[in-house]
Amino acid sequence: xxxxxxxxxxxxxxLLTLPLxxxxxxxxxxxYKRLFPLLVYNITISYxxxxxxxxxxxxxxxxxxxxxxxxxRLLEIGSxxxxxxxxxxxxxxxxxxxxxxxxETYLKKSMDENKHLTYEAxxxxxxxxxxxxxxxxxxxxxxxxxxxxxxxxxxxxREVRRVLKTGGAFYFMEHVVSKPSxxxxxxQYIIDPLWFYIGDGCSVTRATWEELESAGFSELxxxxxxxxxxxxxxxxxxxxxxx
Numbered sequence: 001x002x003x004x005x006x007x008x009x010x011x012x013x014x015l016l017t018l019p020l021x022x023x024x025x026x027x028x029x030x031x032y033k034r035l036f037p038l039l040v041y042n043i044t045i046s047y048x049x050x051x052x053x054x055x056x057x058x059x060x061x062x063x064x065x066x067x068x069x070x071x072x073r074l075l076e077i078g079s080x081x082x083x084x085x086x087x088x089x090x091x092x093x094x095x096x097x098x099x100x101x102x103x104e105t106y107l108k109k110s111m112d113e114n115k116h117l118t119y120e121a122x123x124x125x126x127x128x129x130x131x132x133x134x135x136x137x138x139x140x141x142x143x144x145x146x147x148x149x150x151x152x153x154x155x156x157x158r159e160v161r162r163v164l165k166t167g168g169a170f171y172f173m174e175h176v177v178s179k180p181s182x183x184x185x186x187x188q189y190i191i192d193p194l195w196f197y198i199g200d201g202c203s204v205t206r207a208t209w210e211e212l213e214s215a216g217f218s219e220l221x222x223x224x225x226x227x228x229x230x231x232x233x234x235x236x237x238x239x240x241x242x243x
Contacts, residue, residue, distance in 0.1 A: 009190040020197045036200050037081065037103045044083045050228045051173075055087050055144075058173055058238050063089040065139050065169050073120075075138040075163060077127045077156070078146030079103070082110025085117060093118045095138065099126045100200075128155040136165045144173040147208050149201040157215040164243045170217070171240045175233035176224075177205045184231055191232065209237050217241035 048055070066072040072092040076084060079096035080103055088094065094117050096107060101124045111119050123132055127143075127150050141160050150156050160170050178184035188204040195204050209222055222239040 041081045059087040074140045076142045081106035085114040090116045095120045096122045133163045141170045153211040173238040178235045
């Protein structure tokens with residue numbers, strides 16, 4: 001694949017998204033914030049069906065981070081529509097954080113469908129600045145398909161480490177950039193500027209595992225795999241880190 005062809009195609013995509021960039025700057029895309037949760041809700045049904053086995057594998061040992069009395073306080077960053085609730089252990093307390101308040105309607109629907117959990121609160125906040133949460137106040141933090149769209153991954157991981165108790169765990173599942181010199185990488189690199197607007201800030205070209213490796217966790221258990229989803233987001237990572 002030609003480097004110059006890659007650059008030329010990306011430039012073309014950037015030019016095509018100029019109206020969207022202007023609309024975002026002028027605040028004309030604000031209505032999309034209300035529509036986006038509905039899109040995510042419908043996409044999540046399909047994603048969870050395809051990823052059910054992988055999610056069960058990911059969360060299989062969450063109960064191991066419970067306190068001696070059996071209690072477990074779990075924070076989900078970018079909780080969205082509550083797609084992960086069904087995989088959490090019985091009786092754990094769930095605290096939800098998301099920057100988009102319009103997710104709350106769909107979140108409540110998932111809460112009603114997962115009575116095995118206790119729900120503490122839904123906080124509207126960015127993952128980079130969770131000021132309402134105290135230091136070392138949660139046992140587990142969960143983040144799935146979120147680090148692709150935050151503004152600063154390093155800052156988010158610093159916040160995760162701040163709110164996690166010592167010995168607590170951070171669980172993640174994210175789509176990532178493909179290996180260079182593959183057609184998937186070629187397509188990701190070209191489409192990324194447009195994907196940013198379709199996915200409400202999402203990027204398909206992030207090497208998120210590099211940020212996790214340098215975040216300062218005492219342990220990192222990370223797995224690369226190809227998810228049974230659309231080509232653009234097929235490369236995935238999942239695992240957990242221990243503070």
